[in-house]
Amino acid sequence: MDRRSINFDWNRARAFLVTAEEGSLSAAARALAMTQPTLSRQVAALEQELGVSLFERVGGRLSLTTSGVELLTHVQAMGQAANNLSLSASGRAEAIEGDVCISASEAVAAFVLPSIVEKLRLHAPGVRVEIIASNDSSDLLRREADIAIRAYQPTELELIARRVADIDVHLYAAKSYLAKWPQPRTIQSLADAKFLAFDKNDELINELAKLGFSLKQSNFPAVVSNHLVQWELVKQGVGIGFMLEQVGDSEPLVERAFPSLAAIPTQSWLVVHRELNTSRRLRMVYDFLAEQLS
Incomplete structure (x- = not known):
């Protein structure tokens, strides 16, 4: 096996990371306060170093290749580690103060965020967190929230989005309810079962x-x-x-209604306004959330 290591350049990796987060070379160049040609050369040099293509153009925008997606996960971890090292060395986590408003769906806000917020409180006690628990998306452009956890990738150019770990979802029912139905439980055997809807339209029926x-x-x-x-x-x-899944499987009163049905993976995106690039407080909380949610 070839044990020679790649002479990895963090500046090139950072250029790749910011370009991936910003979605374009021009926006990334502005965020890093460098010229676009310089940024392009750094990204191209990283691609040459690794021997892979990291971006492709889709509809006038940059899109990550498969290799780019794989590398992004590692570079994000490197960026978080570098940020934590800086904060630890300088005590800046203690010094960062102020409010940060986080928007998330009701289930994520109730069952995922509490333990993360407690860790954040210990990491940066000067930061006060406000949580908006709503299944409606907060408008970050109008500053209804600073950071949002969403189940879809935003399209607004003014927003920065990072995909974190998907959330597995299942259909659950009370054990007492399921006992009324024939075994084994299948989609066909529960064809007349009752389901709960979020609204009166046919969207859930179609899904x-x-x-x-x-x-x-x-x-x-x-x-x-x-x-x-x-x-x-x-x-x-x-x-x-x-x-x-983590909530339903731990609730003793319920069980999966259809054991043979695979989990329904739901995307999870951490979204923030471009102010992230100029606010130490937002950057710290955003990176902390990204690490915990991944």
Whole structure:
């Protein structure tokens, strides 16, 4: 095996990282306060060093190649490590103060964020966190929140997005409810079962149809927009509903309604305004969240 190591240049890696986060060479060059040709040369030099293509142009925008996506994960970890080292060496985490507003879905805000916020409080006690728990997306451009955790990649050029670990979702029901239905439980055997909807339109019916379900509005006796209230209804045996795997699997009152059905992977994106590049407070919290959510 060839044990020769690559002479890795962090400046080139940082140029790649910021370009990936900004989505264009021009925006990355502005963020790094360098000329676009200089930035392009650094990215090209990194590609030559590694012997792979990191970007391709899709519809006038830069898109990561498969190799670029794989490298991004490692470079993000390097960037976080470098930031933590700097904060630790200078005590800046202690010195950073102020408010940061984080927006997330109701389930993520209730079941994922609390432990992360507690760790953040110990890491940077001067930062005060406000959480918006809503299934509606906060408008970061209008500063409704500083940072958002979303299930989709934003398209606004003014926003920076980093994909973090996907969240697995399953359909759950109370054990008492499932005991009423024939075994083994399948999509066909529970064709007349009751499900819980978030609204009155057919969007959920259409999404479940992709998984093999053939449901009608009559399968949905309750409509509850609040996910936490809906989860309580699931636990009380009203019907079948969605929940994060880590929450549903640990709840003793429920079980997966369809054990043979694979998890439904839900994308998770950490989104922030470009002010990230000029705010030490936002950068620290954003990087901390990215590390914890990954």
